[in-house]
Amino acid sequence: MRVMFVGTSSSAGKTLISALFCRYLRSKMVMVTPFKALNLSSRSFVTDDGAEIGIGQALQAWASDLKPNGRMNPILIKPSGGKLRTIANGADGDKMDRKAKFAHALKVYDELCDKFDAVVVEGSGSPAEINLRENDIANINFAVARDIPMILIGDIEKGGVFAGIYGTWRLIGDEGRRLMKGFIINKYYGDKDILKSGIDRIESLTGMRCMGVLPHISVSLPEEDDSPCGIRHEHRDDKIGSYVEALDMMLEDIAEHIDMEGIIKLTE
Numbered sequence: 001m002r003v004m005f006v007g008t009s010s011s012a013g014k015t016l017i018s019a020l021f022c023r024y025l026r027s028k029m030v031m032v033t034p035f036k037a038l039n040l041s042s043r044s045f046v047t048d049d050g051a052e053i054g055i056g057q058a059l060q061a062w063a064s065d066l067k068p069n070g071r072m073n074p075i076l077i078k079p080s081g082g083k084l085r086t087i088a089n090g091a092d093g094d095k096m097d098r099k100a101k102f103a104h105a106l107k108v109y110d111e112l113c114d115k116f117d118a119v120v121v122e123g124s125g126s127p128a129e130i131n132l133r134e135n136d137i138a139n140i141n142f143a144v145a146r147d148i149p150m151i152l153i154g155d156i157e158k159g160g161v162f163a164g165i166y167g168t169w170r171l172i173g174d175e176g177r178r179l180m181k182g183f184i185i186n187k188y189y190g191d192k193d194i195l196k197s198g199i200d201r202i203e204s205l206t207g208m209r210c211m212g213v214l215p216h217i218s219v220s221l222p223e224e225d226d227s228p229c230g231i232r233h234e235h236r237d238d239k240i241g242s243y244v245e246a247l248d249m250m251l252e253d254i255a256e257h258i259d260m261e262g263i264i265k266l267t268e
Contacts, residue, residue: 001030002113003267004143004150006123008164012155013186013214015056016221018122023063023247024260025118032118034060037105038075038138039124044087052076052087056122059221062240063247064120074108075101075137102137106145121148128171140176149181149267151211157187162198169206181266182211184258189216209266212258219246 005021007014018034025032039054046052051070058068070089078085086093088104096104112119124138127150133140143150152168154161165183172180183202185195192213199210221243 001025001118001264001267002121002146002148003118003263004121004123004139004148006127006139006143006150006152006168008126008128008152008154008161008168009158010125012126012153013184014122014153015059016219017153017184017186017214018120019056019060019063019221019247020251020254021260021263022060022120023244023251025120026064027251030118031116032064032120033066033112033116034064034072034120034122035109035112036073036122036124036138037109037142038077038101039073040077040084042079044076044078051089052078059243060120060122062244071108071112074105098135098137102141102145105137105142109142109146123150126168127176128168130171140172143179144175148179150176150179151263151266152180152183152208154183154185155187156185157189157216161185162202165202166205169208177206180206180208182209182263184211185213187216188213209262211263211266212254214254214257217250217253219250221246 003021005014005018022032022034034057036054036057039057041054043055044052045055045058045068047068047070049069053068053070053073053076057072061068061072074089075093076087078087086096088096088101089108093101109119127139142148152165154165169177169180195213202208203210
């Protein structure tokens with residue numbers, strides 16, 4: 001099973017929902033691994049094998065009952081001294097061009113597919129950044145290259161969630177729309193019934209299914225924006241255990257709000 005979670009914007013909830021889906025699959029005894037082809041972040045997590053990956057993939061690894069490793073985020077781009085530094089599986093990748101980075105990410109992904117029953121892929125930023133599409137590695141180009149079904153996450157807290165969902169769907173082109181199977185509305189406050197007419201309209205316009213409306217949840221989990229750069233020791237076993245317990249509690253809390261089994265069926 002393969003699925004990619006993409007967002008209408010950065011911070012839409014891709015990382016957390018990917019982690020929750022990994023945890024759900026693991027609760028069903030599925031051998032699952034997270035994956036993010038390319039991450040742009042000033043923060044990173046140092047794995048036991050010396051690689052640097054996004055802290056989000058570390059969280060998703062723990063959700064999958066795995067130790068984080070470099071293959072979960074093969075390309076990491078970090079701002080350094082006013083420049084961008086590329087790290088490829090823990091090594092210097094500054095001399096890699098876009099084609100080499102893409103090929104490397106695809107190779108690592110294929111290796112994970114051979115090893116695991118499920119690969120949960122997180123996109124980067126928004127797939128609708130049309131000015132960046134030609135050089136995209138982590139979103140539509142990657143999904144199309146490996147025929148990965150996608151679920152789109154919209155952040156209602158930012159406002160304009162239906163415009164964001166429909167606009168993203170329109171901008172990603174025919175090959176992307178073919179793979180966009182469903183959408184999730186995230187960070188909602190109040191009575192979700194008032195969204196029904198909008199959800200029905202989006203489903204009618206796009207053919208995508210609404211897989212859930214998630215309430216806004218406050219939870220203490222590591223994030224790329226506030227994690228110490230490259231510090232592995234901040235995440236002791238007891239701390240990791242608390243993260244996983246928090247995810248388990250969240251899964252219980254959101255069970256009535258998101259159709260996990262439906263996502264599995266959409267992506268089979």
